[in-house]
Amino acid sequence: MVDVSSAVLTAEMIQASQAGLKAVGAGLAVGLAGIGTGLGEMGIGAAAMGATAENRDMFGLALLFTVIPETIVIFGLVVALLLLFS
Amino acid sequence: MADVTTGPAPYIYVSTRLRVRKAKLLRAEDYLRMLNMSLPEITRYIEELEYKTEIDELSPSFSGVDLLEVALSWNLAKEYQNVLALTPGAMTGFTAAYLRRWDIANVLTILRGRTQGFKPGKIKEVLIPAGSLDRTALDRVVAEESPDRIAEALRGTRLYPVVERELPAAVESGSFARLENELYKQYYAELIKQARAGIKGGNEFLQYIQLEIDITNMQNLWRLRAGGAVEEIRDYMIPGGRIPIEELARLGSAESVDEIVDSLKKRTNLAPLQEAIEELRSGISVRQIESRLTRFKLAQMDRMSRRYPFSISPVLVYLERKRYEVYNLRAIARGKAANLAPERIQEYLVI
Numbered sequence: 001m002v003d004v005s006s007a008v009l010t011a012e013m014i015q016a017s018q019a020g021l022k023a024v025g026a027g028l029a030v031g032l033a034g035i036g037t038g039l040g041e042m043g044i045g046a047a048a049m050g051a052t053a054e055n056r057d058m059f060g061l062a063l064l065f066t067v068i069p070e071t072i073v074i075f076g077l078v079v080a081l082l083l084l085f086s
Numbered sequence: 087m088a089d090v091t092t093g094p095a096p097y098i099y100v101s102t103r104l105r106v107r108k109a110k111l112l113r114a115e116d117y118l119r120m121l122n123m124s125l126p127e128i129t130r131y132i133e134e135l136e137y138k139t140e141i142d143e144l145s146p147s148f149s150g151v152d153l154l155e156v157a158l159s160w161n162l163a164k165e166y167q168n169v170l171a172l173t174p175g176a177m178t179g180f181t182a183a184y185l186r187r188w189d190i191a192n193v194l195t196i197l198r199g200r201t202q203g204f205k206p207g208k209i210k211e212v213l214i215p216a217g218s219l220d221r222t223a224l225d226r227v228v229a230e231e232s233p234d235r236i237a238e239a240l241r242g243t244r245l246y247p248v249v250e251r252e253l254p255a256a257v258e259s260g261s262f263a264r265l266e267n268e269l270y271k272q273y274y275a276e277l278i279k280q281a282r283a284g285i286k287g288g289n290e291f292l293q294y295i296q297l298e299i300d301i302t303n304m305q306n307l308w309r310l311r312a313g314g315a316v317e318e319i320r321d322y323m324i325p326g327g328r329i330p331i332e333e334l335a336r337l338g339s340a341e342s343v344d345e346i347v348d349s350l351k352k353r354t355n356l357a358p359l360q361e362a363i364e365e366l367r368s369g370i371s372v373r374q375i376e377s378r379l380t381r382f383k384l385a386q387m388d389r390m391s392r393r394y395p396f397s398i399s400p401v402l403v404y405l406e407r408k409r410y411e412v413y414n415l416r417a418i419a420r421g422k423a424a425n426l427a428p429e430r431i432q433e434y435l436v437i
Contacts (some may be wrong), residue, residue, distance in 0.1 A: 046095040050102030 026080035033076025040069035097286055097396040100245060103172065104404040110136065111411050114437040120418055129154055137161050138194060143391035148419045151423040152211070152376045158412045158419075165408055166216035176285045182399055183273075184405065186216035186244070189420050190269045193245055196228050197236060197262055219243065248272050264321070267306075269367040271324050274299055278326050287397025290390055297356075297386065299327035301379050304350060304363075307334055308372060322408045329353045343367055380436050384410065410436045 004077035112135070120128055132154070133141045140157035147154055166185055173181050183190070192213050198211040206228045213228070215221045227239045236252050240246045252265040277295055281288040303323050310319050319338035324333040337346045341364060350363045362378050389405060391399035414435045421431035 033411055042093070043098050044096050046098040046100040050099040054103050055104035 025083050026083045029076045029079040029083065030073070031076075033073045033079075037069045037073040040072065042067060044069065094396055096177070097398075100173050100177060101396050101400040104400050106238065108400075108404045108407055110356065111407055112414070117414055117435055118432075119437055120415075121431055123422075125151060125154075125422045128415075128422065132415060140164070151419050153242075154419045155416055156211055157211070158415055162408065162412045163214050163216040163221075166405065167220070169401065169405065176283070177398055177401065179283070180280045180285050180288070181401060181405075182218060183277050184402060185217045186273055186276070187270075188214055188219075188243060188271060189243070190266070192217065192219060192224055193227070193236075193240065193249070194262055194266050194269075195222070197256075197265075200231070200236060201233060201257075201260075216422075221224075244276075245269060248364065267322050267324075270302075274324050274368075276316050287394045287399045290394055291402065292399055294383075294387060294390060296326065296328045297359075298383065300322050300329050300354070301359075301383065303327055303329065305329075305372075305376065305379075307338055308366070311338055312372075329332050329432055330425055344398055356382075356386075358385075358394075374433075377434070377436060380410075384436070 030071045045066050048058075048066045051058045092252050119240055120131060123131065129141065137157055140160045141153065144157050144160070146155055153348065166188070170181055170185065185432040192215065195212060199212075209228050210225070213224055215224050219227070227236055228381075230236045230239050233256075234252055237246070237249045240249055248268050249265065252268050256262045257263045274295065278292065280318055281292040281295060306322050307319060310316070310322060316339050320331060323329060333349065333353075340346050347363055347367050351360050354360060359379075359382060362375055362382065365375055365378070384406060385402045389401065391397075391403040414437070417434040418431055421434065
């Protein structure tokens, strides 16, 4: 049996768990931002498809509007990169 | 490919498409400009719009005002079928139920036309196959000689039970009014059921249906009263509106116009409707009041579609607006063919 109360955290263990938590944070930053972007693009994308189906000239503008929520996932990516490499 | 029928995306897609189409419809100033054109000019003008295919297709067989009229009907039918094809999931059922009103109109046109001895070809020109009965189905029905055979040809459709029940009496009396009314009762009952089936914007639309039923009932009340058919009022009222049928039947036998106006006004809190009812007192023509009520209904629908932008409302607004565009163009064409003054034609337009 291992006695938990007398277990000692070594410096290596602390460093390893710090790196692990950073990776989890980076993953959450990109993942959650991606979900938010997806939700945002759902409505815009559906409307863009509708508008383009009726009027081909709308395609460029519709595409532009559809990718605007992509900025959110870019923020997430920036935060993730800062976490991992700073 | 899996159909995406849940979540807001299908509503957003369809609403946007139909909103774009609605923006392409003719505006009030276009109609006013057309009032000052000659018939060939009008034909050329609308050929440049959405009606080109139909006019090109039909120009070898028709000319003048007939060409315009048939092209408009064909376009309307095509457009409605197209809308039906692009509405997904639960919206299709509701839109189809809403469009079934055209089936009723078509079947009655056939019944009336055939009993009055019109040729199938002539009747076909005025049919608008925008409902669930398409052109082939209607062709089959219109080819039948007698009312009984026409009813038989409708077997399997939703209209059949009502037509079968009411037809013998209608043939005997020579009037299809009761049959028509029974069909509309069935239509509204079904529409109410569909609106309650959990579609987005269904509850709001239910209020609109109730308003429409009330207005129809009021119009029928007025007409039946003018025709002296007070005893029949109860039979002709459509259930489902906000004004109870008992009250309408009671009002039908009321002596004075004032009493009717006062009680009807109490039943609604919509100012434009109250005003229209008030006009009954001054004795202006029923047609004028009716076109006012139509405009009011359209405005009410517009308001609903703005309040609930991604629901069934924009679809229905487009269907109604399109219907009145065709109605207006037809009024202008017919008016021009009859050499009416532009001001006279303008009275008939729903702008």
